[in-house]
Each structure stands twice: as C-alpha cells, then as structure tokens.
Amino acid sequence: xxxxxxWPATLVQPVGSPLSLECTVEGTSNPNLYWYRQAAGRGLQLxxxxxxxxxxxxxxxxxxxxxxxxxxxxxxxSKKLLLSDSGFYLCxxxxxxxxxxxxxxxxxxxxxxxxxx
Amino acid sequence: xxxxxxxxxxxxxxEGENATMNCxxxxxxxxLQWYRQNSGRGLVHLILIRSNEREKHSGRLxxxxxxxxxxxxxxxxxSRAADTASYFCATDEVYGGSQGNLIFGKGTKxxxxx
Numbered sequence: 001x002x003x004x005x006x007w008p009a010t011l012v013q014p015v016g017s018p019l020s021l022e023c024t025v026e027g028t029s030n031p032n033l034y035w036y037r038q039a040a041g042r043g044l045q046l047x048x049x050x051x052x053x054x055x056x057x058x059x060x061x062x063x064x065x066x067x068x069x070x071x072x073x074x075x076x077x078s079k080k081l082l083l084s085d086s087g088f089y090l091c092x093x094x095x096x097x098x099x100x101x102x103x104x105x106x107x108x109x110x111x112x113x114x115x116x117x
Numbered sequence: 118x119x120x121x122x123x124x125x126x127x128x129x130x131x132e133g134e135n136a137t138m139n140c141x142x143x144x145x146x147x148x149l150q151w152y153r154q155n156s157g158r159g160l161v162h163l164i165l166i167r168s169n170e171r172e173k174h175s176g177r178l179x180x181x182x183x184x185x186x187x188x189x190x191x192x193x194x195x196s197r198a199a200d201t202a203s204y205f206c207a208t209d210e211v212y213g214g215s216q217g218n219l220i221f222g223k224g225t226k227x228x229x230x231x
Contacts (some may be wrong), residue, residue, distance in 0.1 A: 012130045036221075041223075041226075042223055042224075043205060043223040044160075044205070045220040046218055051217060069171050086158075090159055090160070095193050105150065105165060106160075106162065107162065108152075108159035108161070111159050
C-alpha cells in the first residue's frame with residue numbers, strides 16, 4: 001500500500017532563516033506531487049505541483065521554491081522566511097494523469113505546522 | 118482562484134442527527150470530491166462524484182451533484198462524535214482541456230456533540 005511521509009511535524013523558525021520541508025511517498029511510481037499551504041481556518045492553497053523529476057510548476061508567486069530530486073521526493077524550501085510564511089503545509093500525491101483526464105483522488109501527508117517568529 | 122465554496126462555514130449538531138453541507142462552484146467540472154480533515158491533520162478523501170452522476174453513497178455518506186445549479190451536497194446520516202472535523206469540497210478547473218488541478222473550498226467545520 002502507498003504511504004506518504006512529511007517531516008518535520010512542527011517547526012518554529014525565526015524570520016530570515018532558511019526552510020526545508022521534505023515529503024516522500026512509498027508504494028507508487030511516477031506520482032503527481034503537490035505542496036499546499038493552509039492558513040488558520042482557511043482552505044488549501046496550491047503552491048507547487050510536479051508531474052516528474054525536475055518538473056515543477058508554481059501556482060502563486062511567493063517566497064518559496066520546490067524541488068523534486070527523486071521520483072518520490074518533494075522538497076519545499078525558502079532562503080529567507082517571512083512572517084507570512086507561517087501556516088500548515090501539506091504534501092499530497094495522486095496517480096499520474098493522462099492528458100485530458102480529470103484529476104484523481106489526492107492522498108495527503110500528515111502536514112507540517114510552521115510558525116515563523 | 119476560489120472554485121468550491123462550502124456552506125455553512127460551521128455546523129454544530131447533536132449525535133444521531135444528520136449533517137448536511139453544501140458546496141457551490143463556478144466553472145464546468147469533470148468531477149467533484151469531498152475530503153475530511155481532523156484538526157491539525159492531513160486531508161482524507163471521502164468520495165468522488167463524476168459530472169455525469171447525480172448521487173453517490175458510501176456508508177453513512179450521501180453526495181449529490183446538480184451540475185445545472187453548480188452545486189453539491191454532502192449528507193452524513195446518524196452522526197457520531199467522531200465525525201467532528203472540517204469537510205472540504207474540491208473541484209477541477211476546466212480551461213479548454215488544460216491540466217486542471219484540484220481547487221479546494223474553505224471548508225465546513227462540523228462539531229458533533231455527544
């Protein structure tokens with residue numbers, strides 16, 4: 001069966017410090033991978049998605065970047081954190097989608113709670 | 118861009134009652150999904166309904182889809198305290214056959230009191 005891991009679970013960082021959040025998926029190959037941010041009491045905002053190694057698409061301009069160095073590894077980074085980067089970060093995967101086919105079910109990791117002080 | 122919009126934003130009921138949550142969206146869709154999120158946790162997929170389906174059941178869950186009104190509802194029957202969570206609908210963007218990722222609403226926070 002497939003599992004998705006995220007770490008760390010919680011993180012408190014000072015403004016201006018770097019960030020690296022990691023997400024790994026097991027039990028599947030060539031997944032689509034996603035990074036979302038959820039502000040308190042709000043819905044999910046898609047930050048990045050990836051359909052393959054080295055292929056990253058950004059949905060919103062921001063202070064963050066993403067990389068996919070391996071098929072089942074997705075990393076969210078920042079060189080200098082801002083207060084507004086605080087939030088709950090969720091990684092998700094879905095089966096690779098054939099062009100023109102509707103999005104599949106997404107499977108979410110447990111999330112990382114980031115507080116920037 | 119905001120696609121699904123759930124209402125109500127918050128719902129408080131007694132155990133054993135039914136809970137109904139609604140979702141409205143703006144553009145054409147291929148499918149609509151409902152997810153559940155326990156406080157401080159990741160989202161869990163509940164059910165997917167395709168645009169050519171009108172109703173779908175899964176255990177105590179019943180989902181309806183009305184594409185003419187661009188709306189969906191999630192009904193949880195005989196609710197339990199363990200159903201306490203936030204519920205999100207998610208739809209795909211359809212822009213001339215482009216890839217289309219899921220767009221999530223802001224969610225309905227359901228509280229079931231024992």
